[in-house]
Amino acid sequence: MDVLVVEDDARTGELICAGLAARGHRATLVATGSAALAAMERGRFDAAVLDRMLPDMDGMEALRELRRRGSRLPILVLTALGSVTNRVEGLDAGGDDYLVKPFALDELVARLGALHRRIAEAPAKIVIDELEIDLLSRHVHRGGRYVPLQPREFDVLALMARNVGRPITRKMFLEQIWQIHYDPSTNVVDSHVSRLRGKLRSSGQGDPIETIQGIGYRLCDSG
Amino acid sequence: MALLGAAIYIAAHASFVSLQDEDLAKQTATLKKEYAEGGRPDLLAAIVKHARSPANSFRYGLYVDGRAIASDIDAPAQPPGVRDFVYRDARGARDDARGVTTRLPDGSLLLVAVDSGGLERLDAVIITLFSLALGVILMLGLVGAILLGRHLARRLDRISATAEAIAGGDLSHRLDVPSGSLDEFDRVGASLNAMLDRITGLLEELRQVSNDLAHDLRTPLARLRSEIESGLTAPSDAPSLRATLERAQAQSDSLLSLFGAILSLAEVSAGGRQFDFVEIELGALAREVCEMHAPAIEDSGRSLHVSMSQEALTIRCEPALIRQAISNLLDNALIHTPAGTTIRLVVQPAEHQARIIVEDDGPGIPEEDMQRVLKRFVRLDRSRLTPGHGLGLSFVGSVAALHAGSLELESARPGLRAIVLVSRAADASARSNRSWPPVIPASASPLPFARPS
Numbered sequence: 262m263d264v265l266v267v268e269d270d271a272r273t274g275e276l277i278c279a280g281l282a283a284r285g286h287r288a289t290l291v292a293t294g295s296a297a298l299a300a301m302e303r304g305r306f307d308a309a310v311l312d313r314m315l316p317d318m319d320g321m322e323a324l325r326e327l328r329r330r331g332s333r334l335p336i337l338v339l340t341a342l343g344s345v346t347n348r349v350e351g352l353d354a355g356g357d358d359y360l361v362k363p364f365a366l367d368e369l370v371a372r373l374g375a376l377h378r379r380i381a382e383a384p385a386k387i388v389i390d391e392l393e394i395d396l397l398s399r400h401v402h403r404g405g406r407y408v409p410l411q412p413r414e415f416d417v418l419a420l421m422a423r424n425v426g427r428p429i430t431r432k433m434f435l436e437q438i439w440q441i442h443y444d445p446s447t448n449v450v451d452s453h454v455s456r457l458r459g460k461l462r463s464s465g466q467g468d469p470i471e472t473i474q475g476i477g478y479r480l481c482d483s484g
Numbered sequence: 485m486a487l488l489g490a491a492i493y494i495a496a497h498a499s500f501v502s503l504q505d506e507d508l509a510k511q512t513a514t515l516k517k518e519y520a521e522g523g524r525p526d527l528l529a530a531i532v533k534h535a536r537s538p539a540n541s542f543r544y545g546l547y548v549d550g551r552a553i554a555s556d557i558d559a560p561a562q563p564p565g566v567r568d569f570v571y572r573d574a575r576g577a578r579d580d581a582r583g584v585t586t587r588l589p590d591g592s593l594l595l596v597a598v599d600s601g602g603l604e605r606l607d608a609v610i611i612t613l614f615s616l617a618l619g620v621i622l623m624l625g626l627v628g629a630i631l632l633g634r635h636l637a638r639r640l641d642r643i644s645a646t647a648e649a650i651a652g653g654d655l656s657h658r659l660d661v662p663s664g665s666l667d668e669f670d671r672v673g674a675s676l677n678a679m680l681d682r683i684t685g686l687l688e689e690l691r692q693v694s695n696d697l698a699h700d701l702r703t704p705l706a707r708l709r710s711e712i713e714s715g716l717t718a719p720s721d722a723p724s725l726r727a728t729l730e731r732a733q734a735q736s737d738s739l740l741s742l743f744g745a746i747l748s749l750a751e752v753s754a755g756g757r758q759f760d761f762v763e764i765e766l767g768a769l770a771r772e773v774c775e776m777h778a779p780a781i782e783d784s785g786r787s788l789h790v791s792m793s794q795e796a797l798t799i800r801c802e803p804a805l806i807r808q809a810i811s812n813l814l815d816n817a818l819i820h821t822p823a824g825t826t827i828r829l830v831v832q833p834a835e836h837q838a839r840i841i842v843e844d845d846g847p848g849i850p851e852e853d854m855q856r857v858l859k860r861f862v863r864l865d866r867s868r869l870t871p872g873h874g875l876g877l878s879f880v881g882s883v884a885a886l887h888a889g890s891l892e893l894e895s896a897r898p899g900l901r902a903i904v905l906v907s908r909a910a911d912a913s914a915r916s917n918r919s920w921p922p923v924i925p926a927s928a929s930p931l932p933f934a935r936p937s
Contacts (some may be wrong), residue, residue: 349760363740413775439776443748443808444741446815452779475730 262286262377265309267297267323268339269316273362277310280366286373292316294323301327306334308373313340313351321354328355335376337369348442367428367476374427387422389482391465394422403465413438414457417450421470421480430477454478489614496610500603501582505566508584511542511596519588527594528554541602543581545595553592557581561593568600580604639669643676655684692859700742700874708735745875752805752882759802759886763909766797766806766838770831773810781814785823788814791830797838798909801887806906809883812876813842813902821846821899837889838908843901854893880904 264281268274269292278288289304291297294315301309313320324336338356351359357376360369387394393402399415401408410418416438421429431450435441439449458470471479511534518530524546531544535556546554547561559571562585573579583597642659649657658680659673666674715728774790781788799806810829817827821844830841849857858877880902881891889906 361744439772440804441776441807441811442804443744443811445777445811447777447780447784447818449776449780452783455783456779475733 262307262373263305264288264373265297265300265304265306265334266290267294267309267315267320268292268312269314270312273312277366277369281370281373284370286370294318294320297323298326298330301332301334308335308337308377310337310339310369310373311356313338321350324351324354324356335373337372337376339364365430365476367473368430368432371428371430371477372433375424375429375433378424378427387419387425389422389425389480390469392422392461392469394419403461406464408460408464410457410460413453414460417453417457418461418480421478425480425482428473428476428479433477450477489611489618493607493610493614497603497607500606504582504598504603505584508542508566508582508596508598512584512586512594515544515594515596516586516588519594524590524592527588541598543583543595543597543599545593545597547593547595548591555595557595557597559595559597561585562595564593569597571597643669643673646676650680655680655687697746701739704735704739704742708732708739711735742875745879748808749875749879749882752879752886759805761800761802763798763800764803764806766799766840766906767792767831769803769806770810770829770840773807773814774829777811777814777818781818781827784818786818786821786825786827789826789828791828791832793832793838795833797831797833799838799887799906800909801906805883805886809880809904810840810842812880813840813904816876816902817842817844817846817900825899833908834905836908837905840904840906841901842904843896843899845896845899848895848898848900849893851895854895858891858893877902 262281264286266274266277266281266288268277268290271292274290274292278290281288289300289306291300292315294317297309297311297315300306311320311324315323320338320340324338327334327336335357336355337358337360338351339360339362340351341362348359358372360372385395385397387396391404395401396419399412401410401415401418417434420434420437432444434450434453435445454470458468461470462468469481471481473479515527515530515534519527522529528546531546531554534540534542535544543557544555545552545557545559545561550561552561557571558573559569559581562569562583564585564587566582566584568580568582570578571581580600581597582600582603583595586594586596588594646657646659658677661670661673661677711728711732715725715732718724718728771790771792774788778788814827814829817825821827825844825846827842827844830839830843832839832841858881877891877893884891884904884906887906889904892903892905894901894903
């Protein structure tokens, strides 16, 4: 994945780029809004990370300008402001996702991957090994057998299936399935995943869901 | 005042002069009648008779060819008409008079006059009275202004002394406000005192929060530092170093979550218009939150019972905040109770409000701690070992306040009952198409744990 990182704090920018590189992505770092717009004119990127506070212009302004020029580049907005209103504003301006600083690099990378995927394809049916997920009828079959799932269990599985092979963080589950942007103290996500696991296991061989310690879960495509 | 005096003076003078002129005209007419009836001899006889009458105040003169042939006033002949003139009185002094001169058919001039002394005395009386009144009023005004000025200065001095003391750092100063009837200053004083009380309260709260924050941040920061220190000093093999780093990461995560809680509490407490309120059906939203928490609660060996009002309860709210408030209460009920506890969530109407109740049959909290746990960072001793930062209930309280409602705690005998009241939408029938939730999948089935009670 080619990622443009727009971040004025040099150390943060380097850490993000190093983190992306360590996970096999190419990262380009720019520090200003105008440099970001110029870089997007020249190069081809798969996704961008945009800091809200830039020295020359507000990140939201850069985002609006980019969308005005017709770019459909998936953009993840970074901010130190975590309030409900700021998040809504960020998404209104044309951001695809919103991440509050400080964040875990795994969280950032997982979200970028999901963004890239979400834009790239939107199939009606996903087949992973013996697992068959129909996103329209919301039916799941494993090895040809129907697996009855609760609506939220289906959403959890569908989110992982759309990003098969990539980790989905707990935060991503909470935001995309329950639209919540805070951390409940209890293990809401883990409990749902454990139920989903139980149901998938009882209708097939092995556990297709892998736990990634401290980050979240991943659906494996050959397990 | 002086203007009023002048106006009265002019009006009184004019009306007196016009009365005098009327009298002169009448007297002249009487004499002319005498002349018409009996010629000059009758006229002279009438003049003498009038002049001798004790009640008479008129003076007379009859002039032929400019010389007086009969006169009791020492003045030259005047041209016909009404005019003021000067004459010599008995002592030979000049004096003012006003008279009417008429030409009789034989060419002689008849003068009927009055001394102006009466008018002058009246004018003098008016002027004197007004001058006195003006003087008295000016004196009273001056004295009043000085007294009022002293009084105001004294009152203002007290206010400014209080303000200076407060500016000097002593926030305990207050203005003296007597009980009972209040004048304007007392009312200003009372509102200033109320403002000072509010400011003191806010500062006290701020100080409390800073202290608690310092305390609550110091502990995890100290732990984080010692984890890093032990990782740096202990003989390091990769697995133990990794374990140390993971512990350090967990510490910093808990710090970050504390920060997040403080920030969102601050955002909600500040209130204001930054929230975009929409109308939602509370039952649907509460059901959604329960659905989210149910598996975790059941996995922990507790049970969740949900009871929703039959009536649709529309409220105007920021759905994310209501959701988080309910979520906090469910979290609390799970964290602070032993396994086997039954947790109940009830949503019901209450006049113009909607009531959200989360209760459990766990150990509850002592009556004397009910109010205390609503405050920021307050954690009861027995919950020191459970996760959390002591901001959950403060957040719920602030969210309720933002929605014109309240949070109350009471004993559920046994257990704890948290009651959140939020105001209902004014016109529930005017529900817009922005109602929440936006989409419920067609396959959504009744929740297994939602048993009506």
